[in-house]
Amino acid sequence: MQGIGDIEVSRRGVMVAGVTSAALAAVPATGAPRPQGASEQSLVKVAIEINGKHRELEVDTRTTLLDALRENLRLTGTKKGCDHGQCGACTVIAGGKRINSCLSLAVMHDGDKITTIEGLGTPGDLHPMQAAFITHDGYQCGYCTPGQICSAVSVLAEIRAGIPSHVTADLTAAPAITNDEMRERMSGNICRCGAYSNILEAMTEVAGERA
Ligand code: FES
Ligand code: FES
Numbered sequence: 001m002q003g004i005g006d007i008e009v010s011r012r013g014v015m016v017a018g019v020t021s022a023a024l025a026a027v028p029a030t031g032a033p034r035p036q037g038a039s040e041q042s043l044v045k046v047a048i049e050i051n052g053k054h055r056e057l058e059v060d061t062r063t064t065l066l067d068a069l070r071e072n073l074r075l076t077g078t079k080k081g082c083d084h085g086q087c088g089a090c091t092v093i094a095g096g097k098r099i100n101s102c103l104s105l106a107v108m109h110d111g112d113k114i115t116t117i118e119g120l121g122t123p124g125d126l127h128p129m130q131a132a133f134i135t136h137d138g139y140q141c142g143y144c145t146p147g148q149i150c151s152a153v154s155v156l157a158e159i160r161a162g163i164p165s166h167v168t169a170d171l172t173a174a175p176a177i178t179n180d181e182m183r184e185r186m187s188g189n190i191c192r193c194g195a196y197s198n199i200l201e202a203m204t205e206v207a208g209e210r211a
Pocket of ligand 2: 139140142143144145190192193194195
């Protein structure tokens with residue numbers, strides 16, 4: 001008979017797979033869907049380095065980076081929540097900075113370097129932030145988690161780079177990694193499950209490890 005402990009282990013196993021969203025699903029960009037009414041004239045070739053790999057794809061000029069990742073490249077770790085820049089589920093790292101991939105066109109990233117959740121770590125070699133999310137239960141359903149983790153990694157980098165936020169009191173001093181700073185900078189990543197406090201604990205652990 002299955003006990004409570006077994007259920008917990010099972011849930012964690014499933015969630016580890018979700019947190020890492022390993023690059024197993026990455027397949028060549030074939031048979032990519034096109035927007036309704038797309039013509040040959042609206043298709044352009046784009047070359048992007050994604051998770052360290054050179055990828056070439058042909059996309060309609062109206063295709064968002066999010067759709068290019070998910071539909072063309074089958075990198076489905078990056079999630080579509082609102083598709084309007086309001087939830088952060090689609091967060092990826094472009095040129096070292098986090099962006100909402102639903103608000104960015106794929107053609108804008110020709111020649112860029114993009115990191116998605118699949119490129120941060122693997123199940124056998126987790127990024128410290130992925131491992132910390134697991135340790136601190138920084139998720140429940142997991143849908144927002146890839147975006148949360150990409151954002152969390154970038155937030156710590158932004159603070160360390162001295163970039164101020166809305167709650168930075170002294171703009172002449174380097175911002176510190178405080179709860180207020182992290183909460184403010186993570187405010188664009190919505191979690192319907194309300195895992196915010198655990199996400200903060202995960203970020204605090206990683207910040208401490210690297211401080
Ligand atoms: S799907 Fe991009 S911000 Fe919600
Ligand atoms: S873990 Fe469910 S939406 Fe964040």
